[in-house]
Amino acid sequence: MTAAASPPWVDGLTIGEMLRETARQSPDADALVFPQLDRRWSYAQLDADVDRVARGLLALGVDLGSHVAVWATNWPQWVLLQFATARIGAVLVTINPAYRAFELQYVLKQADIDTLFLLDKFRGSDYRAMLNEAAPELAGCDPQNVQLKDFPKLRHVIAIQGEPTVGMSSWESFLKGADAVSDTELSQRESHLNHADAINIQYTSGTTGFPKGATLTHRNLLLNAYYIGQCQQLTAADRICIPVPFYHCFGCVLGVLGAAVRGAAMIIPAEHFDAEATLAAIATERATSIYGVPTMFIAQLDHPTRSTLDFSSLRTGIMAGSPCPIEVMQRVVDDLGAREITIAYGLTEASPVITQTRTDDPLELRVKTVGRPLPDVEVKIVDPATGEELGDEQQGELCARGHLVMLGYYQMPDATAAAIDDDGWLHSGDLAVRLPNGYYRITGRIKDMVCRGGENIYPREIEEFLYTHPAVGDVAVVGVPDAKYVEELAVWIRLKPDATLTEQDVQQFCRSSLAHYKVPRYVKFVTEFPQTVTGKIQKFKIRETMIAELGLDESETA
Incomplete structure (x- = not known):
């Protein structure tokens, strides 16, 4: 802090x-x-x-x-x-x-x-x-x-x-x-x-x-x-x-x-x-x-x-x-001449900024890190499974505490309790490491989230909407790399027996009721999904398949 x-x-x-x-x-x-x-x-x-x-x-x-x-x-x-x-x-x-x-x-x-x-x-x-x-x-x-x-x-x-x-x-x-x-x-x-x-x-x-x-x-x-x-x-x-x-x-x-x-x-x-x-x-x-x-x-x-x-x-x-x-x-x-441009990282739940670089930070720090905590803000990295606090250079979930933490989610006490623990720590759902100099680097996400052009999108929201279509039997939405927007949405759909849909049908259905950035760019119809032995869809395999089939560059997104 x-x-x-x-x-x-x-x-x-x-x-x-x-x-x-x-x-x-x-x-x-x-x-x-x-x-x-x-x-x-x-x-x-x-x-x-x-x-x-x-x-x-x-x-x-x-x-x-x-x-x-x-x-x-x-x-x-x-x-x-x-x-x-x-x-x-x-x-x-x-x-x-x-x-x-x-x-x-x-x-x-x-x-x-x-x-x-x-x-x-x-x-x-x-x-x-x-x-x-x-x-x-x-x-x-x-x-x-x-x-x-x-x-x-x-x-x-x-x-x-x-x-x-x-x-x-x-x-x-x-x-x-x-x-x-x-x-x-x-x-x-x-x-x-x-x-x-x-x-x-x-x-x-x-x-x-x-x-x-x-x-x-x-x-x-x-x-x-x-x-x-x-x-x-x-x-x-x-x-x-x-x-x-x-x-x-x-x-x-x-x-x-x-x-x-x-x-x-x-x-x-x-x-x-x-x-x-x-x-x-x-x-x-x-x-x-x-x-x-x-x-x-x-x-x-x-x-x-x-x-x-x-x-x-x-x-x-x-x-x-x-x-x-x-x-x-x-x-x-x-x-553009913005020689002192800064990088900020945060969440809406954190008002929103948790960490930020400073105007005199070297360019390398402004690209490879998201800065250090704002004044009077505590940040720690914890093991997502055990909650144990981790040291420098160890990847874990980034948590923050202080004046920036929201009161909670309106009329959602369970979701609030899941986001803010009993000690007042806001759990970001993002994976990060703390460097020895006190700066933080975001390394991935725990939450199933896609970041398209700065807009955070949770696939579950789109999946539940697609389930309302009478022809959709099962669906999985993932993020794939994109040069312009960092990530784009891809959806796999298993149709109900005898049902028919086209890629354009799916996109138009989404476009009619969802914000434009939530409309999947890629639509693939399948007869089965990669699954674990317990039946859970393995989204990472869907993502890997789409990257290979579309010839996308994995390095274009975090």
Whole structure:
């Protein structure tokens, strides 16, 4: 464990209090910049707009601890709602914008959503149509009094863009409601908040086949945001380019909160990752820090406009989500100028960062390790079978303890007990070794997980969905190496007698109800699976077979 040099100024504060203090210290500094929308907020303006949105939530009757969900790409309303929910003590539930109706239905019910804010459309996703598919009763509801049999907690649905459809309110009418709530009422609500309160539920795919809602506190998030900024040596003079999604901890914690605790600017290139927009935003807004997973950096490095732009302002940033090849890291340093880029490792359940490299670490350490623990975080390596703590250079499960550990999974006590032991250690499910210098290297996974382009996917979730197809008798999903996404999904399917399916049928079935990154790239129909003597499918043999048949390179993934 690395001890903090001095107590972080945010420790003991709520997220709302943190924003007020940053706005007091840097009122005129850029807080939030959307170049493509030609909009920007100073910290004073952001704080004032957050107050208005917070009063709008109070006007809806959103109580302490109520669950408010946002289902959208990276829009200004997302940031306003993140701070506003925290300011009134509501729990922000982040919904992946790639979710389909099947997944939305699950989250709305499992998370006890009280209020839902949603986008209208993005690319091939029609969010309103999917909501109506998940909750067809909504079309007959009064927007001021939503009552749905399958979702008894849901009372309000607000469209953050365009004219609302039946059963929904508009963003503009929502904001008008703020006029009925005084600043005094808002202050009274704020006085009841505590930094240890639950404030965010982030969904992560579950080994049980269903996503689990990691419940995080003000303190969890603020200390993580503070320390990841410290590892980058961020100050109020920095400008962070954030092309990663807000729904994920990378965007809303390391990005939004990481900037706010330092008084740095948040630069949002586009509503979804776009290499050209990201490069343009770095250059025109003079970004000093850039975030992303390796595939994002590769797309920027290979984009034809890169050589025409000036990246001399860029200094640092965070790369996370997947192992980074040394050639890519070298190009990020040489071609983008991010000479002090850092590598971070963690889990949603850990708020999310556990270990991080520092700006002055040699390049080799930033490629071959995931750094050392954040200050005041304990990390140990244990034998997965016995729980015995292991020494340096011994492979075992990485466990963490400290301010970053979630409260637990929402309404999943058994899953919580499996993840956090009686001594408060969070078990990552990842295999790692500790080097003699105190840095950690991730070596594999205990959990049956696939990491595709920075998205963690648990095959069991996809398998259970495929079992709902009437033609599927048995199924096994594995990850296989991929040059672009590090890993891709492959599925073996044994059909029921006399049933027929094509590869395209399987992919379309998944595409209709699952996020795009969960759609298997490879589909193979088989009559039997490799099994142990007890009948357990040997997925490692499936993976080996697919690698051989497809001529894939095993070295492309960890």
